[in-house]
Amino acid sequence: MTAATAERTRGEDPAAEPRPSRRPRGKGRLLRVYTWLILAWMFLPIVVMAAFGFNDTQSRFNFRWQGFTFKWWQNVFAIPNLTEALVNSFTIAIVVTICAVLLGTPMGVALARYRYRGHGLTDLVLFANIAAPEIGLGAALLSLYITVGLPRGYWTIVIAHVMFTIPFVAITVRARMAGMDGATEEAARDLGAGAFTTFRLVTLPQIVPGVAAGGLLAFALSIDDFIITQFTAGQTLTFPLWVWGASRLGVPPQADVMGTIIFLVGVLLAVVGSLALRRRP
Numbered sequence: 001m002t003a004a005t006a007e008r009t010r011g012e013d014p015a016a017e018p019r020p021s022r023r024p025r026g027k028g029r030l031l032r033v034y035t036w037l038i039l040a041w042m043f044l045p046i047v048v049m050a051a052f053g054f055n056d057t058q059s060r061f062n063f064r065w066q067g068f069t070f071k072w073w074q075n076v077f078a079i080p081n082l083t084e085a086l087v088n089s090f091t092i093a094i095v096v097t098i099c100a101v102l103l104g105t106p107m108g109v110a111l112a113r114y115r116y117r118g119h120g121l122t123d124l125v126l127f128a129n130i131a132a133p134e135i136g137l138g139a140a141l142l143s144l145y146i147t148v149g150l151p152r153g154y155w156t157i158v159i160a161h162v163m164f165t166i167p168f169v170a171i172t173v174r175a176r177m178a179g180m181d182g183a184t185e186e187a188a189r190d191l192g193a194g195a196f197t198t199f200r201l202v203t204l205p206q207i208v209p210g211v212a213a214g215g216l217l218a219f220a221l222s223i224d225d226f227i228i229t230q231f232t233a234g235q236t237l238t239f240p241l242w243v244w245g246a247s248r249l250g251v252p253p254q255a256d257v258m259g260t261i262i263f264l265v266g267v268l269l270a271v272v273g274s275l276a277l278r279r280r281p
Contacts, residue, residue, distance in 0.1 A: 046263055053256035072253040076261075079254055085242035086258050088154065092238065093223035095158055100165040100218040105211055107166070108173025109203065113182070126167040137164060138231030145232065152234030160232040161222040168221065169214030176210025177203075212273050220266060 056067035077083045111122065129137075141160050145152055184206075188198040204211075226240040233241060239262070243255050 050260045076257045085237040089239040096161040096222040097219045099162045100169045101215045104166045104169025107170040112174045112177030129167045134227040138228040142231040156232045165218035172214035173210045176207045
């Protein structure tokens with residue numbers, strides 16, 4: 001074997017370690033800086049809101065920093081109608097999340113596992129609901145309520161929120177089902193398990209992350225919705241509606257405190273859900 005042949009053989013050796021690719025350091029550093037700038041831009045309004053919850057202002061126009069105080073946190077429920085609006089937002093979001101999960105999860109499973117007449121139309125309706133402007137959905141629901149003579153209030157908000165959050169749960173569960181191996185379900189049915197038992201013991205434990213993600217998304221979308229709620233609320237106030245109405249006269253610091261509380265509750269739910277799913281076998 002000549003030296004050239006030996007050299008070629010070593011060059012084609014599959015066991016030889018590949019040479020690490022060299023990427024320009026400048027581009028990587030620029031990408032990291034860009035990422036941090038985007039994150040800072042996203043979190044800046046939240047930081048400002050949290051900071052002004054500690055502002056020692058003497059007026060309703062909480063726009064200029066005047067000192068640090070805890071009194072707004074100590075008297076966060078001092079405005080009764082604001083407290084009622086916050087309670088309405090939380091209870092509506094909880095009811096909507098439960099309904100959206102119960103209705104959207106079977107839809108996601110059916111879309112992923114079965115082919116039936118109208119399957120494509122169901123897909124179209126789900127994605128059209130997500131893509132449609134909220135003002136169009138709100139106007140359509142308002143027309144529906146007026147046509148059937150349904151008084152607008154707490155439960156019409158719930159119905160509207162369930163309507164636009166179901167697609168998010170269904171599509172999230174469907175995406176989770178797409179990554180599952182159907183052989184486990186077939187094995188359960190071969191061993192004598194019925195459809196409900198198979199779903200409860202085999203399918204549901206595997207799609208819990210998708211169900212949890214869809215539920216958290218439904219909760220977040222419901223608690224801060226403004227446009228559709230404005231069309232369907234009647235005399236019922238939620239937290240976004242109260243803040244919008246008060247903004248013409250000045251938003252009190254308690255609104256910043258409550259906004260911070262809502263954000264922290266969302267973060268807590270996300271962290272708890274992530275830890276619970278990470279501990280699953």
